[in-house]
Amino acid sequence: MVHIELSAPEHVLQSFERPGQFVELTAAGESAYFAIASAPGAGHLEFLIKDAARQPARALCRLAIGQRVAGGVVAGQGFDLSLLEGDVRAVHLFAMGSGVAPLRSMILHRMHTRAHNIPITLWQSAFSVDHVPFLYEHDVWTAAGVEVVLCLDQDPASAGVVEMLGVRRPDLREAAAYWVGSETYGETIRDALKVHGLPSAALLTNT
Ligand SMILES: Cc1cc2nc3c(=O)[nH]c(=O)nc-3n(C[C@H](O)[C@H](O)[C@H](O)COP(=O)(O)OP(=O)(O)OC[C@H]3O[C@@H](n4cnc5c(N)ncnc54)[C@H](O)[C@@H]3O)c2cc1C
Known part of the structure; x- marks a missing residue:
């Protein structure tokens, strides 16, 4: 598994309100959901990606520093606290x-x-x-x-x-x-x- 940190536009960061929410990330032409591993308000988004045979996980585990990936808005209700x-x-x-x-x-x-x-x-x-x-x-x-x-x-x-x-x-x-x-x-x-x-x-x- 690989721990990655992504910067993201302010409106995406602001829409992360509760632990347990996730984001659709796209790399190598494929998309999948990934849970946000950092806390709301951290100023960036961290993820833990399990290296899989399938994309996009495979490409996300091999990102170079500064490389861009496409991401959706923050989704899901998160944990009911x-x-x-x-x-x-x-x-x-x-x-x-x-x-x-x-x-x-x-x-x-x-x-x-x-x-x-x-x-x-x-x-x-x-x-x-x-x-x-x-x-x-x-x-x-x-x-x-x-x-x-x-x-x-x-x-x-x-x-x-x-x-x-x-x-x-x-x-x-x-x-x-x-x-x-x-x-x-x-x-x-x-x-x-x-x-x-x-x-x-x-x-x-x-x-
Ligand atoms: C809501 C949601 C969140 C996901 N979050 C992650 C993630 O943080 N990291 C990751 O590597 N893959 C996550 N996945 C799985 C990812 O979207 C792909 O399905 C996966 O990369 C495909 O690889 P695989 O064939 O090994 O799938 P699988 O063998 O099916 O692997 C799926 C992996 O995702 C994990 N997972 C499933 N649901 C969640 C969840 N709600 N939060 C965190 N992990 C979950 C499982 O523990 C498992 O390790 C999530 C899926 C969903 C639906």
């Missing part, structure tokens, strides 16, 4: 692979605005530590009070997210949870979090 204005006592973020991109936007947004004082735990799934995006930022996130739990399916010293939840047994009865990843991952998370007491209305995603 209104839940966090209620009686929520903890926020749990669940990411599979490049799905951590919009959750990084949420982490940075909450770090910058300091709007709430609710503890955040990020459960980040990957095959192994070599496949963990934004590993180089974990120290900064941790210093800001975010707990990162790596869920590494193929690391004998770690385990997948369901097993890690079983080991740590978080009390989710008054929590909110946000997930991003494949549909199968979402179903796995939904089933696992029900076991730990999360009310079904408290599990959200960005699409």
Whole structure:
């Protein structure tokens, strides 16, 4: 996966209001949606692109500095953060692979605005530590009070997210949870979090 930063016209930057929103990027004649990995108000847009055989991801992972790409306006509703204005006592973020991109936007947004004082735990799934995006930022996130739990399916010293939840047994009865990843991952998370007491209305995603 490749972490890229794009400058963008002011009207595009201004239309980015909530973590979880995404943009259609076009490169090599093909278009696809990519979630914004930076926080609203950052003055630029960052993305985490999974290098794929298909375009435009392949071309986006090979951009040269200064190269231009076509982009649409910011799309999607983003994450519904209104839940966090209620009686929520903890926020749990669940990411599979490049799905951590919009959750990084949420982490940075909450770090910058300091709007709430609710503890955040990020459960980040990957095959192994070599496949963990934004590993180089974990120290900064941790210093800001975010707990990162790596869920590494193929690391004998770690385990997948369901097993890690079983080991740590978080009390989710008054929590909110946000997930991003494949549909199968979402179903796995939904089933696992029900076991730990999360009310079904408290599990959200960005699409
Ligand atoms: C709303 C939306 C956001 C996307 N954001 C990204 C992104 O940030 N980075 C990326 O590499 N591809 C993202 N994609 C997928 C991208 O649009 C192409 O489908 C992908 O480049 C095609 O490669 P692939 O054949 O490997 O597809 P797949 O194997 O289907 O890969 C899709 C990848 O996109 C990720 N993804 C799916 N939905 C989201 C989402 N809402 N937010 C973040 N990641 C998501 C998945 O975790 C997976 O890693 C997103 C798709 C959608 C619909």
